[in-house]
Amino acid sequence: MAVFAHVTVSVDGYMAGPDISAQEPMGRGGARLHEWIFADNEVDKSRVQDTFAAVGAVVLGRRTFDVGLDEWGDTPYPAPSFVLTHRAEPDREMKSASFHFVTDGIGNALTRARAAAGDKDVVLMGGETIQQALRDGLVDRLNLQIAPVLLGDGLRMFDETGHYELKPLAVTVSPTVTHMQYEIVR
Amino acid sequence: MAVFAHVTVSVDGYMAGPDISAQEPMGRGGARLHEWIFADNEVDKSRVQDTFAAVGAVVLGRRTFDVGLDEWGDTPYPAPSFVLTHRAEPDREMKSASFHFVTDGIGNALTRARAAAGDKDVVLMGGETIQQALRDGLVDRLNLQIAPVLLGDGLRMFDETGHYELKPLAVTVSPTVTHMQYEIVR
Numbered sequence: 001m002a003v004f005a006h007v008t009v010s011v012d013g014y015m016a017g018p019d020i021s022a023q024e025p026m027g028r029g030g031a032r033l034h035e036w037i038f039a040d041n042e043v044d045k046s047r048v049q050d051t052f053a054a055v056g057a058v059v060l061g062r063r064t065f066d067v068g069l070d071e072w073g074d075t076p077y078p079a080p081s082f083v084l085t086h087r088a089e090p091d092r093e094m095k096s097a098s099f100h101f102v103t104d105g106i107g108n109a110l111t112r113a114r115a116a117a118g119d120k121d122v123v124l125m126g127g128e129t130i131q132q133a134l135r136d137g138l139v140d141r142l143n144l145q146i147a148p149v150l151l152g153d154g155l156r157m158f159d160e161t162g163h164y165e166l167k168p169l170a171v172t173v174s175p176t177v178t179h180m181q182y183e184i185v186r
Numbered sequence: 187m188a189v190f191a192h193v194t195v196s197v198d199g200y201m202a203g204p205d206i207s208a209q210e211p212m213g214r215g216g217a218r219l220h221e222w223i224f225a226d227n228e229v230d231k232s233r234v235q236d237t238f239a240a241v242g243a244v245v246l247g248r249r250t251f252d253v254g255l256d257e258w259g260d261t262p263y264p265a266p267s268f269v270l271t272h273r274a275e276p277d278r279e280m281k282s283a284s285f286h287f288v289t290d291g292i293g294n295a296l297t298r299a300r301a302a303a304g305d306k307d308v309v310l311m312g313g314e315t316i317q318q319a320l321r322d323g324l325v326d327r328l329n330l331q332i333a334p335v336l337l338g339d340g341l342r343m344f345d346e347t348g349h350y351e352l353k354p355l356a357v358t359v360s361p362t363v364t365h366m367q368y369e370i371v372r
Contacts, residue, residue, distance in 0.1 A: 011328070011330070011344070011352060011366075011368065012199070012343075012344030012347065013198070013199035013342075013344060029349065134336075142197070144197070146366070148351070148352035148353065148354045148368060149349075149350070149351055149352055150320075150344065150347065150348060150349060150350040150352065150370075151349055152346060152347060152348045152349035152350075153346055153349070156199075157198075158197070158198030158199060158336065160338060160339055161198065161336065161338060162336060162338045163215065163335075163336060163337060163338035163339070164335070164336040164338075165334070165335055166197060166334035166335055166336065167334065168334050168359075168361075168364070171357065171359045171364055173354075173357045175354075178354070178357055178364075178366065180197075180332070180364065182197065182334060184336075
């Protein structure tokens with residue numbers, strides 16, 4: 001059981017373009033980052049399937065929830081999903097699982113997510129959530145997809161998020177993206 | 187013949203730690219990035235050898251020259267090396283080749299470097315030099331080594347350096363670093 005961040009970044013380190021909105025949830029030019037998810041090759045397909053199979057619970061930020069919900073039409077993974085927010089809301093039951101709104105911080109969200117995940121992993125979604133978890137030392141693994149593009153501007157994935165030695169677990173190369181998995185050494 | 191940037195970055199995109207000085211040319215904690223260069227494995231050795239064999243001329247920034255000269259005790263590669271500077275200086279002859287000081291900009295430095303390189307490639311060294319060349323559209327290829335560390339702070343490699351689609355040329359994995367080569371599509 002591990003807590004992992006799962007995110008696609010450009011070679012210049014952006015996880016979204018500038019001007020994120022509900023209309024452009026990945027920001028201007030940022031949809032380019034996720035092209036690999038729809039690529040028709042076995043490497044990428046099997047990485048997507050492996051990730052889906054590993055996830056037992058999700059912790060995501062409010063903004064990721066707001067801009068992503070229409071696209072997903074469901075929880076982002078078929079697993080209980082804990083939304084970090086300042087505003088309490090009743091649980092929202094979706095097709096695969098429920099959204100739960102957590103108002104008492106990322107540590108408590110992770111405690112609930114770990115309990116819900118059982119033997120499976122907890123995935124962190126969204127820039128601010130991953131950054132906060134890194135700063136608080138709550139991340140076990142990084143799953144980074146490096147998309148072959150320089151965005152030049154946008155939302156940085158890493159921004160003074162702490163000094164950690166990493167242990168490479170796997171690098172998998174597809175025609176569309178490079179999948180890099182690291183363990184965070186503490 | 188190509189102009190390529192050659193640089194090692196941390197997973198969070200820093201090419202040096204904070205507080206760069208002659209005593210710590212890679213900044214605080216930044217020497218970690220270059221450990222792979224001294225690694226005893228065939229993948230890294232052959233990547234170093236291939237790069238040395240490809241380089242016919244060097245363009246580097248003044249700061250890189252100032253902080254690197256003691257460590258190199260020579261030109262950084264055995265090839266004519268053009269230093270971008272505001273202060274004219276006579277050529278400086280080293281063991282393998284000479285340093286030439288260029289005061290009329292990166293475009294002119296690259297023209298002289300291309301002429302000196304013949305059929306070989308021109309390598310760009312140093313953060314500001316690479317960033318400026320990217321902004322001016324003067325880079326053909328990126329050779330990035332991704333070291334398995336999050337530095338958390340330091341000198342960013344990419345910083346609003348333009349929007350470019352990339353074409354992956356090769357990804358080579360060693361136990362110590364991931365070598366990524368991209369062509370910049372224009």
